[in-house]
């Protein structure tokens with residue numbers, strides 16, 4: 001428990017083979033990174049190790065129920081099953097600073113639309 005890091009650890013494993021793919025612990029303070037939650041570091045390490053963008057079929061075991069940020073990253077990674085040992089009942093987590101999001105009027109071409117249109121033509 002270095003530097004008062006919240007002691008949360010995670011592992012990613014392959015349920016078919018039992019292989020441990022990656023492991024990580026919370027490192028927000030030591031990395032000066034608010035996204036350095038155990039689950040996210042674990043996903044990054046697994047993707048790097050396997051040289052894959054997605055982790056279909058792999059499973060994640062973590063100490064504490066993942067926060068909303070991690071849940072979204074877990075969804076994007078396509079991890080199929082998450083196990084956790086403790087419910088995340090921290091009421092403060094829901095009242096953390098709430099940034100404002102605003103859609104800006106933008107008149108140039110929609111790069112995303114062009115990207116996906118070209119991708120559909122190629123695929």
Ligand SMILES: [Zn+2]
Nearest residue numbers: 037066067070
């Ligand atoms: Zn998290």
